[in-house]
Amino acid sequence: MKKTALLTMLSFADPDLRAQIEALPEGTAFIGISTTGQAIAVDLDSESPHVLVCTASGGGSTTMLRSLTAQFLHQGAHALVLDTKRISHLWAKALPTVTHRGNIAGIHDALLGLAAELDRRLGLDGDLDTVPRLIVAVDEANATLRRLARYWETFRQKDDPKTSPAIAALEEALWVGRAARVHVIFDGRPQSTVLRGAARELLATLILARFTADTWQVLAPAAGPAPKQRHPQRGRFHVIQHGEVDETQAIRMTDADVVTWFTDPDDPTA
Template sequence: MTMLPDLLSLTGPVRETLDVLPASKALIGVGTDGQPVTVDLDRSPNVLVSTIGGGGSSTVLRTLTAQFLHHGAHALVLDMKRISQSWARGLPTVTYRADVADIHDALVGLAAEVQRRIDVVDRHGSGVGLLRMVVVFERGDATLRRLARHWETVRGPGDPRVSPAFTALTDVLFAGDMVRMNVFFDGDPMLSVLGPYGSEQFSTVILGRVPTGTWRRYAPAAVPASKDRGRLNRGRVHVIQHSDTVRQTQVLTLTAPEALGRATGVC
């Protein structure tokens, strides 16, 4: 068995691996067999990253987002913390939102974009003429809670009880593989918002140090592999794909300047 590296950064061999990946794929890291661990958004449209605080989930989101921007994708970055994904702020292919009201409105706008893309697919076939869009949720669980409180303050007579922002997010989760829209979610999404079927749309799950309950929810068939989840070194995660394949992985770590350079084609 190959030992995992202590750190995986943008060195020459890693850069060569990135350069040969197709536009639908991004490198998550390297597994214990020394082979690349990737996500293919054409097969696994939504990605969930869950760790305890300080566990590196922001770095994983940054690294994945930069790779898809490099290949021409657009991104809607929802960064309520205002610092975690600020490297992407100002990029012409990125819409960056930090205020809860702006995040709410941006999500509501996704509903129309989903429908527009469905209409394109109906007329021209799957994926024709559609740019990939990734929706990046930094601190997604906390953001959903804030959005729920925001909706209670702005909801008027006749408005639905459930925020249209949540409805739009669910639409993207279910339609993403057809209309080239993908969700990268940091946290543990509330079942009261997405429901069990919405949460099941994350076919790639990246777990760092997480509570036992989180592990059982997202990798129920792989519980024995969770024994070392509390002893993972920084940058080491378990990657669960399609609920049954679990790979311990050293994640690729791009600094903010490296992510910006990768996104803009400089490196």
């Protein structure tokens, strides 16, 4: 199909776009509009239980994590937001169904709590109708995982496992997340030194921007050679699902948009 000109910006402040987002079924989040004019979304239940976002610095990964997480929250999900920079997701601190952690000790403890929650949910034997979906949004994931590994070494005892139990909990969430209604949004190119290869393959929807040919080949080899990237455009991504690639202009949702959406939903500017 012939490509069409992409919009230069998609803003959540557009009331028509907001209405379309609010009408999406539970478990589905809007990513943006493709060059063919199609709405591109991620469906956590039927397509991809987990999402990988990978960009160069300034490529919009933080905005993408915020947009996706906020949409699932609006549908009734809860979220654990791991924000190693401590300031990238301040919006999350304002919402009652979000746990925000920034310091590495807090992130470690939160992931141990995630392991316990996974066990609890799996123990329900599929009776999860009244259990809210849980989104685990990991910003700057590679830096977070490296810091978790170093943190574990500061107090690991001789008989303790070598792998950080916090990292093991995140891997477990990738493996059993669909069955437990737990979904990971991972920001960064997964490194085999801290996240094992099989677990990385469970990140089935890829959202890439400002990538190198090497990054494309590692993350999306089945999608063919890396596409040429035009001049960097804010909010421009390539979305890969089931081996298909869609160049996509992503929605822009600011911190203020998210907070207002939840605290003053009748505000037309939210």
